[in-house]
Amino acid sequence: MNTEASEQPPIQTSAGETWTWHGGKASLIWQLMFGGDTVVGIKRYAQERKASFFCLETSTGRVLCDDFLLTAGDENETLVGDGWMIGLETVHGDLLFCHAFQPGSPEHLGIWAVDLAASRVAWSRPDLAFTANLGDALLAYRSIVFVGFPERDYYLLDPMTGREIEHLGTDHERSNQLRDAAKSEEARQGILLPDAAFDESGHVERINLGASSVTVRHRLEIGAAGVPGWAATLCVSAGERLVHEAEMASGEPMPVFNSFLMKERRLYYIKEREFLVSLAVS
Numbered sequence: 001m002n003t004e005a006s007e008q009p010p011i012q013t014s015a016g017e018t019w020t021w022h023g024g025k026a027s028l029i030w031q032l033m034f035g036g037d038t039v040v041g042i043k044r045y046a047q048e049r050k051a052s053f054f055c056l057e058t059s060t061g062r063v064l065c066d067d068f069l070l071t072a073g074d075e076n077e078t079l080v081g082d083g084w085m086i087g088l089e090t091v092h093g094d095l096l097f098c099h100a101f102q103p104g105s106p107e108h109l110g111i112w113a114v115d116l117a118a119s120r121v122a123w124s125r126p127d128l129a130f131t132a133n134l135g136d137a138l139l140a141y142r143s144i145v146f147v148g149f150p151e152r153d154y155y156l157l158d159p160m161t162g163r164e165i166e167h168l169g170t171d172h173e174r175s176n177q178l179r180d181a182a183k184s185e186e187a188r189q190g191i192l193l194p195d196a197a198f199d200e201s202g203h204v205e206r207i208n209l210g211a212s213s214v215t216v217r218h219r220l221e222i223g224a225a226g227v228p229g230w231a232a233t234l235c236v237s238a239g240e241r242l243v244h245e246a247e248m249a250s251g252e253p254m255p256v257f258n259s260f261l262m263k264e265r266r267l268y269y270i271k272e273r274e275f276l277v278s279l280a281v282s
Contacts, residue, residue: 017279017280018277018278018279018280019060019061019277019278019279020061020271020275020276020277020278021056021061021063021275021276021277022274022275023043023054023274023275023276024043024045024067024274025274026045026046026047026274027043027044027045027273027274028043028044028045028046028273028274029041029042029043029270029273029274029275029276030042030043030044030051031087031088032261032268032276033088033090033091033096033185033189034058034091034189034190034191034263035091035092035093035094035095035096036093036094037057037058037059038055038056038057038058038064038094038116038117039055039056039058039263039268039276039278040053040054040055040056040088040091040096040116041053041054041088041276042054042086042087042088043067044084049082049083049084050083050084051081051083051084051086052066052067052068052069052070053065053068053069053070053096053098053114053116054066054067054068054116055068055096055116055117056276058263058266058278061276061278064116064117065116065117065119068114068116068119069083070083070086070098070112070114070121071121072124072126073121073124080098080100080110080112080126081100081101085100085101086098086099086100087099087101087108089108089111089130089133090130090133090138090185090188091188091189092113092133092138092159092160093159093160094115094117094118095113095114095115095122095159095160096113096114096115096116097111097112097113097114097130097133097138097159098111098112098114099111099112099129099130100126102129107129108129108130109126109129110124110125110126110127110128110129111124111125111126111128111129111130111138111140111157111162112124112126113159113162122160122161122162123161123162124162125140125157125162127142128140128141128142128155128157129141129142129143131154131175131179132178132179132182133159133182133183133185133188134156134178134181134182135182135183135188136159137156137157137158137159137165138156138157138159139154139155139156139175139178139179139182140154140155140156140157141153141154141155141175142155146170151170152170152172152175153167153169153170154167154168154169154170154171154172154175155167155168156168189263190263190264191261191262191263192207192209192261192262192263193207193258193261194206194207194214194216194258194260194261195207196257199217201217201219202217202218202219202220203217203218203255203257204216204217204218205218205257205258205260207260207261207262209262209265209281211238211239212236212237212238212239212281212282213236213237214234214235214236214237214260214262214267214281215234215235215237216232216233216234216235216248216259216260216269217232217233217235218230218231218232218255218256218257219231219232219233221250223250223251227251229250229251229252229253230249230250230251230252230253230254230255230256231247231249231250231251231252232247232248232249232250232252232255232256232259233245233246233247233248234246234247234248234260234269236267236279236281238282244279246269246271246277247271248260248269248270248271248272249271249272249273256270262281265280265281265282266278266279266280266281267279267280267281
């Protein structure tokens with residue numbers, strides 16, 4: 001695993017309002033979530049087929065944990081999902097909940113509760129699959145077979161310990177009601193995601209913040225070698241005044257959609273795959 005990221009401190013302005021963190025050479029910053037005063041996420045290294053977790057302080061970009069590998073907790077330190085097929089589900093307090101995948105299927109399997117700031121797995125339930133975060137409980141299920149047909153056997157779990165609060169069984173009506181009543185991750189974490197649109201030149205993503213706005217324009221350009229590629233340019237405006245501009249990507253085989261968000265008046269965006277940038281937006 002490339003450890004270059006942990007050797008590079010965040011770059012900050014003198015006011016501490018902007019910081020940039022480098023995930024490491026050839027990394028791809030993938031998925032972000034927010035718990036407490038931290039931003040957590042996954043870094044993926046496609047060539048090595050490895051994925052690891054990181055945890056940063058939201059106000060400064062200070063590294064609290066980097067290159068954390070999710071293991072099964074056995075004596076061989078077996079990597080969950082072969083160290084590659086893993087993803088994020090939700091957060092609760094300081095815990096980040098992760099998953100692997102069912103063999104040969106896009107369906108999720110397993111729940112691992114990770115305290116990244118402490119660099120430890122708090123608990124795990126590899127036998128269950130996550131369904132919804134209900135706030136005071138997690139809705140999860142186990143796949144079973146009844147008279148030859150697949151069924152889902154539902155449970156409510158304590159998010160801090162993974163212990164069973166209630167066994168709902170195959171009562172799909174109640175389970176569906178609980179799942180439908182659960183808040184979306186965006187609402188729970190207070191995240192604003194961009195809306196997609198088109199202008200006269202192509203794809204546009206935008207977050208409106210009253211008098212301010214964050215806009216990313218995606219354009220197909222011809223590179224120096226004559227090869228077409230997608231570029232993305234980010235602009236932060238306060239009224240008619242441009243306050244921040246950055247090239248997020250260039251020469252990409254497809255548009256880099258969904259690479260920025262807002263959280264509590266801070267903008268977070270991924271630049272050139274490897275860099276996470278955050279700045280205060282008034």
